[in-house]
Amino acid sequence: MLIFTKGNSKLMFCIGIIMLMLVVRDIVGIEIFDKLVVVVTIISMLCLNYEKLVYLVFFMFPLMCGVPGYLMTFAYIILVFKGPKLRSQQIVPLVIVALLEVINEPFRNVDGLYVGILSFLSFTAIFFYFLDELNRKYSVKKCLIYYGVGAAFTLIVIYSNMLIEYGLNSILSGMLRNGALGVADNDVTKMQGHLAMNANTIAYLSISVITIFSVLLIQTTTNRKTKWFYGCIIGVCLFSGLLSFSRTFVSVLALFIASLILTAKWKQKFKIINYLALLCAVIVYFYSDILLNMYDTFLGRIEDSNMATAGGRTVLFQLYNKAWLGNVSYIIFGAGVVSYWGTLKVYNAIHNGLQQIWVCLGIIGFLTYILRVSFYLFRCKEKRIIFYLPFFITLLIDQSIQFLAPYPLVLILLATLQMPQMINDDKR
Secondary structure, eight states, X not given: OGGGSGGGHHHHHHHHHHHHHHHIIIIIOOOXXXXXXXXXXXXXXXXXXXXXXHHHHHHHTGGGGSSOTTHHHHHHHHHXXXXXXXXXXXXXXXXXXXXXXXXXXXTOOOTTHHHHHHHHHHHHHHHHHTOOOXXXXXXXXXXXXXXXXXXXXXXXXXXXXXXXXXXXHHHHXXXXXXXXXXXXXXXXXXXXXXXXXXXXXXXXXXXXXXXXXXXXXXHOOXXXXXXXXXXXXXXXXXXXXXXXXXXXXXXXXXXXXXXXXXXXXHHHHHHXXXXXXXXXXXXXXXXXXXXXXXXXHHHHHXXXXXXXXXXXXXXXXXXXXXXXXXXXXXXXXOSOSSSHHHHHTOSSOOOOHHHHHHHHHHHHHHHHHHHHHHHHHHHTOOOOGGGTHHHHXXXXXXXXXXXXXXXXXXXXXXXXXXXXXXXXXXXX
């Protein structure tokens, strides 16, 4: 398999050390300070060449839910130092977003404001850095594989904690949808310092990996071990996504499967149907009792009265648009990313990814993101629609959660944006 080749031994060692520390910290329960995790990760980044450094950064994307955000600051600096010269399309969008945030935030009295701005801009810098469609010096496929490994590891640790802390019945009943999943007492304030996500973020991460690896799987014609490896990654994320009991996840997953069958070639269509049949048979045979419990929980959520407002999201959408349109400055420059919630005085955070951009960064920021991503996708020159499906499907589920804040969420969509670039791997 691509990631277990001899030349990757140093990278695999670095990843193994990071994983071991997080398992000891989060599952075994031995205290390991965040700074130690950051120091070990930075040393690993410094020891690797540029290509392997990129793979480590992609592996870290899902882990950012449980390590300090400023790690991405160091990652960006090291990438710039070791990598090729920055291009204008990597710098200009970052400068525009940074200026908008600086304009919006400096006079507000908010705890952790400047740390928040630094974290937000670091994740934004990583986002625009990897939207460089030319002169890649690494394999996109390997980036995505390491991303999937990081995601599967993160989800396994989170659900292992949940299982140890609360038991299987609590998980299957949907009691743990709210709060800091995988953290004792389900206390949101304790999310920092642990691998922890709320249910909607688990669904978001899971759908990104499922879509990416499903496309990789049906494109693989040889090597049975690779197929099984891809299948295991999909299985972990599929099970995790279903256990989030996200109604959006199920709807978007069904849409992806239908789109995958429609856009695939004829031989691939039969391959997809066979994979689905095998997966369904395995699940029904080994997990029939669990499926019944999950079905009851999903049925209860579907019959919930808040379905009419999509869990209150349509109300939030209207309130934030009203507050945004009520101020010309907000319309042009936005209300700021770090402290928009308190500034606009709405009872909850924005739960629509695209809306969060125009509300927080105004028309200028919204056009910056839309134009940059559009030019990137246009210049990828990948004609097969199937390679764009992960991005559009993940973007769809992003319209039920957030994008800019919490800051690591941008990395999930960024991973799906890499898929159309796989055509350039052969040119390396």
